[in-house]
Amino acid sequence: MSEEKFTRETVLDVRRWSENLFSFTLTRPAHFRFSAGQFARIGIEVDGEKIFRAYSVVSSPFAEQLEFFSIVVPDGAFTSRLQHLKAGDNLLLEKIPFGFLTLARYQKPLPHDLWLLATGTGLAPFLSMLQDFAPWQQYQQIILAYSVRTREELAYAEEIDRIAQSFGENGANFQFLPIITRDTIAAGDAALHQRLPVLIENGLLEQHAGIPLNPETSHVMLCGNPQMVEDTRNALKARGLSMNRRGEGNIAVENYW
Ligand SMILES: Cc1cc2nc3c(=O)[nH]c(=O)nc-3n(C[C@H](O)[C@H](O)[C@H](O)COP(=O)(O)OP(=O)(O)OC[C@H]3O[C@@H](n4cnc5c(N)ncnc54)[C@H](O)[C@@H]3O)c2cc1C
Known part of the structure:
Protein backbone atom coordinates (compact mmCIF):
# COMPACT_ATOMS: atom_id res chain seq x y z
CA MET A 1 0.00 0.00 0.00
CA SER A 2 1.36 3.43 -0.88
CA GLU A 3 2.17 5.85 1.95
CA GLU A 4 -0.49 8.33 0.85
CA LYS A 5 -3.39 6.00 1.60
CA PHE A 6 -3.00 6.15 5.38
CA THR A 7 -1.94 8.42 8.22
CA ARG A 8 -0.11 7.59 11.43
CA GLU A 9 -2.31 8.21 14.47
CA THR A 10 -1.48 8.20 18.17
CA VAL A 11 -3.10 5.89 20.70
CA LEU A 12 -4.61 8.07 23.43
CA ASP A 13 -6.11 5.50 25.75
CA VAL A 14 -6.55 1.74 26.16
CA ARG A 15 -9.32 0.17 28.24
CA ARG A 16 -9.36 -3.54 29.06
CA TRP A 17 -12.74 -5.22 29.56
CA SER A 18 -11.62 -8.83 29.96
CA GLU A 19 -8.73 -11.07 29.01
CA ASN A 20 -9.79 -11.07 25.35
CA LEU A 21 -11.57 -7.73 24.92
CA PHE A 22 -10.27 -4.18 24.94
CA SER A 23 -11.05 -0.75 23.52
CA PHE A 24 -8.71 1.99 22.39
CA THR A 25 -8.93 5.57 21.22
CA LEU A 26 -6.89 7.22 18.49
CA THR A 27 -6.32 10.78 17.39
CA ARG A 28 -8.76 11.64 14.62
CA PRO A 29 -7.35 13.40 11.57
CA ALA A 30 -9.55 16.26 10.31
CA HIS A 31 -10.06 14.56 6.92
CA PHE A 32 -11.45 11.35 8.44
CA ARG A 33 -15.23 11.70 8.09
CA PHE A 34 -17.53 8.74 8.45
CA SER A 35 -21.17 7.82 8.86
CA ALA A 36 -22.25 5.98 12.00
CA GLY A 37 -21.96 2.25 11.27
CA GLN A 38 -18.95 2.46 8.96
CA PHE A 39 -15.57 0.85 9.55
CA ALA A 40 -11.97 2.01 9.34
CA ARG A 41 -8.95 0.02 8.24
CA ILE A 42 -6.29 0.06 10.91
CA GLY A 43 -2.72 -1.08 10.40
CA ILE A 44 0.38 -2.13 12.28
CA GLU A 45 3.92 -2.60 11.03
CA VAL A 46 5.62 -5.92 11.69
CA ASP A 47 9.21 -6.40 10.49
CA GLY A 48 8.73 -3.74 7.84
CA GLU A 49 5.46 -5.28 6.64
CA LYS A 50 2.08 -3.61 7.14
CA ILE A 51 -0.92 -5.60 8.34
CA PHE A 52 -4.36 -3.98 8.06
CA ARG A 53 -7.70 -5.08 9.52
CA ALA A 54 -11.24 -3.73 9.38
CA TYR A 55 -12.53 -2.09 12.57
CA SER A 56 -15.99 -0.58 13.05
CA VAL A 57 -15.86 2.87 14.60
CA VAL A 58 -17.42 2.96 18.07
CA SER A 59 -17.39 6.72 18.52
CA SER A 60 -19.93 9.24 17.33
CA PRO A 61 -19.35 10.84 13.92
CA PHE A 62 -19.05 14.12 15.90
CA ALA A 63 -16.40 12.93 18.39
CA GLU A 64 -12.91 14.41 18.44
CA GLN A 65 -11.27 11.01 18.86
CA LEU A 66 -11.81 7.64 17.19
CA GLU A 67 -12.73 4.75 19.45
CA PHE A 68 -12.55 1.04 18.57
CA PHE A 69 -13.54 -2.18 20.36
CA SER A 70 -11.33 -5.23 19.77
CA ILE A 71 -11.22 -8.94 20.32
CA VAL A 72 -7.92 -10.69 21.04
CA VAL A 73 -7.48 -13.77 18.85
CA PRO A 74 -4.51 -15.46 20.59
CA ASP A 75 -2.84 -16.60 17.34
CA GLY A 76 -4.31 -13.84 15.17
CA ALA A 77 -1.74 -12.02 13.03
CA PHE A 78 -3.15 -8.63 14.02
CA THR A 79 -4.73 -8.85 17.45
CA SER A 80 -2.04 -11.01 19.08
CA ARG A 81 0.11 -7.88 18.60
CA LEU A 82 -2.56 -5.24 19.04
CA GLN A 83 -3.40 -6.57 22.51
CA HIS A 84 -0.15 -5.04 23.84
CA LEU A 85 -1.17 -1.56 22.68
CA LYS A 86 -0.54 1.34 25.07
CA ALA A 87 -1.09 5.08 25.11
CA GLY A 88 1.51 6.88 23.00
CA ASP A 89 1.91 4.06 20.44
CA ASN A 90 1.22 4.72 16.75
CA LEU A 91 -1.25 2.94 14.48
CA LEU A 92 -1.86 3.37 10.77
CA LEU A 93 -5.30 4.56 9.72
CA GLU A 94 -6.53 4.40 6.13
CA LYS A 95 -7.74 7.81 5.09
CA ILE A 96 -11.21 6.78 3.96
CA PRO A 97 -13.88 4.85 5.86
CA PHE A 98 -15.85 1.97 4.32
CA GLY A 99 -19.11 0.09 4.70
CA PHE A 100 -22.84 0.15 4.14
CA LEU A 101 -24.17 -0.83 7.55
CA THR A 102 -25.65 2.65 7.87
C1 LIG B 1 -16.32 -4.94 8.24
C2 LIG B 1 -15.55 -5.52 9.40
C3 LIG B 1 -15.52 -4.82 10.61
C4 LIG B 1 -14.83 -5.36 11.70
N1 LIG B 1 -14.85 -4.70 12.88
C5 LIG B 1 -14.24 -5.24 13.97
C6 LIG B 1 -14.30 -4.60 15.24
O1 LIG B 1 -14.90 -3.52 15.39
N2 LIG B 1 -13.68 -5.20 16.27
C7 LIG B 1 -13.02 -6.38 16.14
O2 LIG B 1 -12.48 -6.90 17.13
N3 LIG B 1 -12.95 -7.02 14.96
C8 LIG B 1 -13.53 -6.46 13.87
N4 LIG B 1 -13.45 -7.09 12.66
C9 LIG B 1 -12.58 -8.28 12.57
C10 LIG B 1 -11.12 -7.78 12.38
O3 LIG B 1 -10.99 -7.21 11.09
C11 LIG B 1 -10.09 -8.92 12.54
O4 LIG B 1 -10.54 -10.09 11.98
C12 LIG B 1 -9.76 -9.13 13.99
O5 LIG B 1 -9.11 -7.98 14.46
C13 LIG B 1 -8.83 -10.31 14.21
O6 LIG B 1 -7.65 -10.10 13.47
P1 LIG B 1 -6.46 -11.20 13.56
O7 LIG B 1 -5.49 -10.93 12.45
O8 LIG B 1 -5.92 -11.20 14.94
O9 LIG B 1 -7.20 -12.54 13.27
P2 LIG B 1 -7.85 -12.98 11.87
O10 LIG B 1 -6.86 -13.85 11.16
O11 LIG B 1 -8.36 -11.77 11.15
O12 LIG B 1 -9.07 -13.84 12.38
C14 LIG B 1 -8.85 -15.17 12.90
C15 LIG B 1 -10.14 -15.73 13.45
O13 LIG B 1 -10.50 -15.03 14.62
C16 LIG B 1 -11.90 -14.97 14.76
N5 LIG B 1 -12.30 -13.55 14.83
C17 LIG B 1 -11.90 -12.52 14.01
N6 LIG B 1 -12.47 -11.35 14.41
C18 LIG B 1 -13.22 -11.64 15.48
C19 LIG B 1 -14.04 -10.85 16.34
N7 LIG B 1 -14.18 -9.52 16.15
N8 LIG B 1 -14.69 -11.46 17.36
C20 LIG B 1 -14.55 -12.80 17.56
N9 LIG B 1 -13.78 -13.60 16.79
C21 LIG B 1 -13.12 -13.03 15.77
C22 LIG B 1 -12.47 -15.71 13.55
O14 LIG B 1 -12.70 -17.05 13.88
C23 LIG B 1 -11.37 -15.60 12.54
O15 LIG B 1 -11.41 -16.61 11.58
C24 LIG B 1 -14.14 -6.59 11.57
C25 LIG B 1 -14.15 -7.25 10.33
C26 LIG B 1 -14.85 -6.74 9.27
C27 LIG B 1 -14.85 -7.50 7.97
Whole structure:
Protein backbone atom coordinates (compact mmCIF):
# COMPACT_ATOMS: atom_id res chain seq x y z
CA MET A 1 0.00 0.00 0.00
CA SER A 2 1.36 3.43 -0.88
CA GLU A 3 2.17 5.85 1.95
CA GLU A 4 -0.49 8.33 0.85
CA LYS A 5 -3.39 6.00 1.60
CA PHE A 6 -3.00 6.15 5.38
CA THR A 7 -1.94 8.42 8.22
CA ARG A 8 -0.11 7.59 11.43
CA GLU A 9 -2.31 8.21 14.47
CA THR A 10 -1.48 8.20 18.17
CA VAL A 11 -3.10 5.89 20.70
CA LEU A 12 -4.61 8.07 23.43
CA ASP A 13 -6.11 5.50 25.75
CA VAL A 14 -6.55 1.74 26.16
CA ARG A 15 -9.32 0.17 28.24
CA ARG A 16 -9.36 -3.54 29.06
CA TRP A 17 -12.74 -5.22 29.56
CA SER A 18 -11.62 -8.83 29.96
CA GLU A 19 -8.73 -11.07 29.01
CA ASN A 20 -9.79 -11.07 25.35
CA LEU A 21 -11.57 -7.73 24.92
CA PHE A 22 -10.27 -4.18 24.94
CA SER A 23 -11.05 -0.75 23.52
CA PHE A 24 -8.71 1.99 22.39
CA THR A 25 -8.93 5.57 21.22
CA LEU A 26 -6.89 7.22 18.49
CA THR A 27 -6.32 10.78 17.39
CA ARG A 28 -8.76 11.64 14.62
CA PRO A 29 -7.35 13.40 11.57
CA ALA A 30 -9.55 16.26 10.31
CA HIS A 31 -10.06 14.56 6.92
CA PHE A 32 -11.45 11.35 8.44
CA ARG A 33 -15.23 11.70 8.09
CA PHE A 34 -17.53 8.74 8.45
CA SER A 35 -21.17 7.82 8.86
CA ALA A 36 -22.25 5.98 12.00
CA GLY A 37 -21.96 2.25 11.27
CA GLN A 38 -18.95 2.46 8.96
CA PHE A 39 -15.57 0.85 9.55
CA ALA A 40 -11.97 2.01 9.34
CA ARG A 41 -8.95 0.02 8.24
CA ILE A 42 -6.29 0.06 10.91
CA GLY A 43 -2.72 -1.08 10.40
CA ILE A 44 0.38 -2.13 12.28
CA GLU A 45 3.92 -2.60 11.03
CA VAL A 46 5.62 -5.92 11.69
CA ASP A 47 9.21 -6.40 10.49
CA GLY A 48 8.73 -3.74 7.84
CA GLU A 49 5.46 -5.28 6.64
CA LYS A 50 2.08 -3.61 7.14
CA ILE A 51 -0.92 -5.60 8.34
CA PHE A 52 -4.36 -3.98 8.06
CA ARG A 53 -7.70 -5.08 9.52
CA ALA A 54 -11.24 -3.73 9.38
CA TYR A 55 -12.53 -2.09 12.57
CA SER A 56 -15.99 -0.58 13.05
CA VAL A 57 -15.86 2.87 14.60
CA VAL A 58 -17.42 2.96 18.07
CA SER A 59 -17.39 6.72 18.52
CA SER A 60 -19.93 9.24 17.33
CA PRO A 61 -19.35 10.84 13.92
CA PHE A 62 -19.05 14.12 15.90
CA ALA A 63 -16.40 12.93 18.39
CA GLU A 64 -12.91 14.41 18.44
CA GLN A 65 -11.27 11.01 18.86
CA LEU A 66 -11.81 7.64 17.19
CA GLU A 67 -12.73 4.75 19.45
CA PHE A 68 -12.55 1.04 18.57
CA PHE A 69 -13.54 -2.18 20.36
CA SER A 70 -11.33 -5.23 19.77
CA ILE A 71 -11.22 -8.94 20.32
CA VAL A 72 -7.92 -10.69 21.04
CA VAL A 73 -7.48 -13.77 18.85
CA PRO A 74 -4.51 -15.46 20.59
CA ASP A 75 -2.84 -16.60 17.34
CA GLY A 76 -4.31 -13.84 15.17
CA ALA A 77 -1.74 -12.02 13.03
CA PHE A 78 -3.15 -8.63 14.02
CA THR A 79 -4.73 -8.85 17.45
CA SER A 80 -2.04 -11.01 19.08
CA ARG A 81 0.11 -7.88 18.60
CA LEU A 82 -2.56 -5.24 19.04
CA GLN A 83 -3.40 -6.57 22.51
CA HIS A 84 -0.15 -5.04 23.84
CA LEU A 85 -1.17 -1.56 22.68
CA LYS A 86 -0.54 1.34 25.07
CA ALA A 87 -1.09 5.08 25.11
CA GLY A 88 1.51 6.88 23.00
CA ASP A 89 1.91 4.06 20.44
CA ASN A 90 1.22 4.72 16.75
CA LEU A 91 -1.25 2.94 14.48
CA LEU A 92 -1.86 3.37 10.77
CA LEU A 93 -5.30 4.56 9.72
CA GLU A 94 -6.53 4.40 6.13
CA LYS A 95 -7.74 7.81 5.09
CA ILE A 96 -11.21 6.78 3.96
CA PRO A 97 -13.88 4.85 5.86
CA PHE A 98 -15.85 1.97 4.32
CA GLY A 99 -19.11 0.09 4.70
CA PHE A 100 -22.84 0.15 4.14
CA LEU A 101 -24.17 -0.83 7.55
CA THR A 102 -25.65 2.65 7.87
CA LEU A 103 -29.18 3.89 8.41
CA ALA A 104 -29.08 5.84 5.13
CA ARG A 105 -29.56 2.55 3.27
CA TYR A 106 -33.16 2.23 4.48
CA GLN A 107 -35.77 3.84 2.22
CA LYS A 108 -38.68 1.41 2.44
CA PRO A 109 -40.36 0.60 4.77
CA LEU A 110 -40.04 4.02 6.39
CA PRO A 111 -38.26 4.14 9.79
CA HIS A 112 -40.43 2.93 12.64
CA ASP A 113 -38.76 0.20 14.73
CA LEU A 114 -34.99 -0.27 14.67
CA TRP A 115 -33.58 -3.61 15.89
CA LEU A 116 -29.80 -3.67 16.41
CA LEU A 117 -28.62 -7.26 16.97
CA ALA A 118 -24.96 -7.86 17.83
CA THR A 119 -22.64 -10.57 19.03
CA GLY A 120 -19.42 -9.59 20.83
CA THR A 121 -17.45 -6.78 19.19
CA GLY A 122 -20.25 -6.55 16.60
CA LEU A 123 -21.70 -4.06 19.09
CA ALA A 124 -19.25 -1.42 17.81
CA PRO A 125 -21.17 0.09 14.84
CA PHE A 126 -24.35 0.26 16.91
CA LEU A 127 -22.61 2.29 19.62
CA SER A 128 -21.67 4.81 16.96
CA MET A 129 -25.24 4.93 15.61
CA LEU A 130 -26.68 5.40 19.10
CA GLN A 131 -24.40 8.40 19.63
CA ASP A 132 -25.75 10.05 16.50
CA PHE A 133 -29.00 12.04 16.61
CA ALA A 134 -30.60 10.53 13.50
CA PRO A 135 -31.94 7.22 14.89
CA TRP A 136 -33.38 8.89 17.99
CA GLN A 137 -35.25 11.36 15.81
CA GLN A 138 -36.32 9.00 13.03
CA TYR A 139 -37.48 5.90 14.91
CA GLN A 140 -40.23 5.33 17.44
CA GLN A 141 -38.57 2.27 18.99
CA ILE A 142 -34.93 1.22 19.16
CA ILE A 143 -34.08 -2.23 20.50
CA LEU A 144 -30.43 -3.15 21.10
CA ALA A 145 -29.89 -6.88 21.68
CA TYR A 146 -26.27 -7.68 22.53
CA SER A 147 -25.25 -11.30 22.87
CA VAL A 148 -22.08 -12.39 24.69
CA ARG A 149 -20.92 -15.60 26.30
CA THR A 150 -20.14 -14.43 29.83
CA ARG A 151 -21.04 -11.54 32.12
CA GLU A 152 -17.52 -10.09 31.94
CA GLU A 153 -17.78 -9.92 28.14
CA LEU A 154 -20.76 -7.57 28.44
CA ALA A 155 -18.62 -4.52 27.69
CA TYR A 156 -20.11 -1.02 27.42
CA ALA A 157 -23.25 -1.83 29.48
CA GLU A 158 -22.87 1.34 31.58
CA GLU A 159 -22.09 3.46 28.53
CA ILE A 160 -25.24 2.15 26.84
CA ASP A 161 -27.31 3.32 29.82
CA ARG A 162 -25.62 6.72 29.72
CA ILE A 163 -26.16 7.08 25.96
CA ALA A 164 -29.83 6.11 26.32
CA GLN A 165 -30.31 8.70 29.06
CA SER A 166 -28.72 11.54 27.17
CA PHE A 167 -30.09 10.83 23.69
CA GLY A 168 -33.41 9.20 24.57
CA GLU A 169 -34.98 12.09 26.45
CA ASN A 170 -36.99 13.49 23.57
CA GLY A 171 -36.64 10.73 21.02
CA ALA A 172 -37.23 7.06 20.36
CA ASN A 173 -38.17 4.68 23.12
CA PHE A 174 -35.03 2.59 23.79
CA GLN A 175 -34.65 -0.94 25.13
CA PHE A 176 -31.40 -2.70 25.91
CA LEU A 177 -31.65 -6.50 25.91
CA PRO A 178 -28.37 -8.10 27.02
CA ILE A 179 -28.08 -11.81 26.26
CA ILE A 180 -25.59 -14.01 28.15
CA THR A 181 -25.35 -17.45 26.62
CA ARG A 182 -22.92 -19.38 28.87
CA ASP A 183 -22.60 -18.50 32.56
CA THR A 184 -26.31 -18.10 33.10
CA ILE A 185 -25.97 -18.34 36.90
CA ALA A 186 -23.72 -15.28 37.03
CA ALA A 187 -25.76 -13.56 34.34
CA GLY A 188 -27.59 -11.35 36.84
CA ASP A 189 -29.17 -8.58 34.83
CA ALA A 190 -29.57 -10.56 31.60
CA ALA A 191 -32.92 -12.28 31.31
CA LEU A 192 -32.19 -13.89 27.93
CA HIS A 193 -29.74 -16.76 27.49
CA GLN A 194 -30.31 -18.39 24.13
CA ARG A 195 -28.65 -17.54 20.82
CA LEU A 196 -30.26 -14.73 18.83
CA PRO A 197 -31.72 -16.93 16.05
CA VAL A 198 -33.34 -19.18 18.65
CA LEU A 199 -34.80 -16.18 20.47
CA ILE A 200 -36.39 -15.09 17.21
CA GLU A 201 -37.70 -18.56 16.36
CA ASN A 202 -39.24 -19.06 19.81
CA GLY A 203 -40.61 -15.49 19.98
CA LEU A 204 -38.80 -14.60 23.23
CA LEU A 205 -36.95 -11.61 21.77
CA GLU A 206 -40.20 -9.97 20.65
CA GLN A 207 -41.89 -10.93 23.90
CA HIS A 208 -39.17 -9.21 25.93
CA ALA A 209 -39.19 -6.14 23.71
CA GLY A 210 -42.99 -6.04 23.62
CA ILE A 211 -42.76 -5.24 19.91
CA PRO A 212 -43.36 -7.57 16.95
CA LEU A 213 -40.89 -8.17 14.14
CA ASN A 214 -42.93 -6.95 11.21
CA PRO A 215 -42.05 -6.61 7.49
CA GLU A 216 -44.03 -3.33 7.39
CA THR A 217 -42.32 -1.61 10.33
CA SER A 218 -38.99 -3.29 11.25
CA HIS A 219 -35.47 -2.38 10.22
CA VAL A 220 -33.11 -5.07 11.54
CA MET A 221 -29.33 -4.76 11.54
CA LEU A 222 -27.08 -7.74 12.32
CA CYS A 223 -23.39 -7.53 13.09
CA GLY A 224 -20.68 -9.86 14.33
CA ASN A 225 -20.24 -13.62 14.16
CA PRO A 226 -21.05 -14.89 10.61
CA GLN A 227 -22.87 -17.96 11.95
CA MET A 228 -25.15 -15.75 14.05
CA VAL A 229 -25.69 -13.47 11.05
CA GLU A 230 -26.64 -16.34 8.76
CA ASP A 231 -28.89 -18.15 11.23
CA THR A 232 -30.59 -14.94 12.35
CA ARG A 233 -31.12 -13.80 8.77
CA ASN A 234 -32.80 -17.12 8.01
CA ALA A 235 -34.97 -16.89 11.13
CA LEU A 236 -36.05 -13.38 10.10
CA LYS A 237 -36.77 -14.46 6.53
CA ALA A 238 -38.96 -17.26 7.88
CA ARG A 239 -40.95 -14.47 9.57
CA GLY A 240 -41.47 -12.69 6.25
CA LEU A 241 -38.72 -10.07 6.59
CA SER A 242 -36.50 -9.46 3.55
CA MET A 243 -32.91 -8.47 2.88
CA ASN A 244 -32.46 -4.77 2.25
CA ARG A 245 -31.41 -4.18 -1.38
CA ARG A 246 -31.28 -0.85 -3.17
CA GLY A 247 -32.98 0.79 -0.22
CA GLU A 248 -35.87 -1.62 0.07
CA GLY A 249 -36.27 -4.35 2.68
CA ASN A 250 -35.78 -4.99 6.37
CA ILE A 251 -32.45 -6.73 7.03
CA ALA A 252 -28.91 -5.32 6.76
CA VAL A 253 -25.88 -7.36 7.82
CA GLU A 254 -22.14 -7.14 8.43
CA ASN A 255 -19.95 -10.21 8.97
CA TYR A 256 -16.72 -9.78 10.94
CA TRP A 257 -14.99 -12.82 9.44
C1 LIG B 1 -16.32 -4.94 8.24
C2 LIG B 1 -15.55 -5.52 9.40
C3 LIG B 1 -15.52 -4.82 10.61
C4 LIG B 1 -14.83 -5.36 11.70
N1 LIG B 1 -14.85 -4.70 12.88
C5 LIG B 1 -14.24 -5.24 13.97
C6 LIG B 1 -14.30 -4.60 15.24
O1 LIG B 1 -14.90 -3.52 15.39
N2 LIG B 1 -13.68 -5.20 16.27
C7 LIG B 1 -13.02 -6.38 16.14
O2 LIG B 1 -12.48 -6.90 17.13
N3 LIG B 1 -12.95 -7.02 14.96
C8 LIG B 1 -13.53 -6.46 13.87
N4 LIG B 1 -13.45 -7.09 12.66
C9 LIG B 1 -12.58 -8.28 12.57
C10 LIG B 1 -11.12 -7.78 12.38
O3 LIG B 1 -10.99 -7.21 11.09
C11 LIG B 1 -10.09 -8.92 12.54
O4 LIG B 1 -10.54 -10.09 11.98
C12 LIG B 1 -9.76 -9.13 13.99
O5 LIG B 1 -9.11 -7.98 14.46
C13 LIG B 1 -8.83 -10.31 14.21
O6 LIG B 1 -7.65 -10.10 13.47
P1 LIG B 1 -6.46 -11.20 13.56
O7 LIG B 1 -5.49 -10.93 12.45
O8 LIG B 1 -5.92 -11.20 14.94
O9 LIG B 1 -7.20 -12.54 13.27
P2 LIG B 1 -7.85 -12.98 11.87
O10 LIG B 1 -6.86 -13.85 11.16
O11 LIG B 1 -8.36 -11.77 11.15
O12 LIG B 1 -9.07 -13.84 12.38
C14 LIG B 1 -8.85 -15.17 12.90
C15 LIG B 1 -10.14 -15.73 13.45
O13 LIG B 1 -10.50 -15.03 14.62
C16 LIG B 1 -11.90 -14.97 14.76
N5 LIG B 1 -12.30 -13.55 14.83
C17 LIG B 1 -11.90 -12.52 14.01
N6 LIG B 1 -12.47 -11.35 14.41
C18 LIG B 1 -13.22 -11.64 15.48
C19 LIG B 1 -14.04 -10.85 16.34
N7 LIG B 1 -14.18 -9.52 16.15
N8 LIG B 1 -14.69 -11.46 17.36
C20 LIG B 1 -14.55 -12.80 17.56
N9 LIG B 1 -13.78 -13.60 16.79
C21 LIG B 1 -13.12 -13.03 15.77
C22 LIG B 1 -12.47 -15.71 13.55
O14 LIG B 1 -12.70 -17.05 13.88
C23 LIG B 1 -11.37 -15.60 12.54
O15 LIG B 1 -11.41 -16.61 11.58
C24 LIG B 1 -14.14 -6.59 11.57
C25 LIG B 1 -14.15 -7.25 10.33
C26 LIG B 1 -14.85 -6.74 9.27
C27 LIG B 1 -14.85 -7.50 7.97
